[in-house]
Amino acid sequence: MSVKMKVKNVKKTVRSSNVRVSNQVRSSSSSSSCCHRRDGAVEGIQEAGADLSDLFCQLKNPEAAAKLVRAIRCRNRKVIEDLIGNNCNVVCFFHQGRFACVRIACVFGDCCSVRISFDICVSMGNCSNV
Incomplete structure (x- = not known):
C-alpha cells in the first residue's frame, strides 16, 4: 500500500510539475497574453493622429496659413x-x-x-510677401 501511495504521489508531482511547466510556456508564448499588454507605439500613433489633425485643421484659417x-x-x-x-520641432x-x-x-x-x-514646401517668394 505504501508503494501505491508513493506512485500516486510521484504521478501527482509529475503531473503538477508538467502542468506548471506547460502553463509557464503557454503564458509566455500565448497570443492571448500578448493582447493584454499595452503597446506604446499604437498609443503614440493615435496621439499623432489627433495632434497632426489639429495642426492641419488650424491651417484652414487663412491667417494661420x-x-x-x-x-x-x-x-x-x-x-x-x-x-x-510642443510635440514637434x-x-x-x-x-x-x-x-x-x-x-x-x-x-x-x-x-x-x-x-x-515630414516636409512642407511652398513656392519661393519674397519673405515678407504673403
Whole structure:
C-alpha cells in the first residue's frame, strides 16, 4: 500500500510539475497574453493622429496659413514651432527647386515611441510677401 501511495504521489508531482511547466510556456508564448499588454507605439500613433489633425485643421484659417508660409520663406523657426505645437520641432530649412521647405519632426507616445517627420514646401517668394 505504501508503494501505491508513493506512485500516486510521484504521478501527482509529475503531473503538477508538467502542468506548471506547460502553463509557464503557454503564458509566455500565448497570443492571448500578448493582447493584454499595452503597446506604446499604437498609443503614440493615435496621439499623432489627433495632434497632426489639429495642426492641419488650424491651417484652414487663412491667417494661420499665411503666417506659416511667411515663416517658411523667411526661415523663422520660432514662428513655425509656435504653430506646430510642443510635440514637434523644426529640423532644418532647405530649398528644392523653386520651393522653400522646412523639415519637421514630431515625437508622440510614452517614451517617444513614435517619431514622424515630414516636409512642407511652398513656392519661393519674397519673405515678407504673403
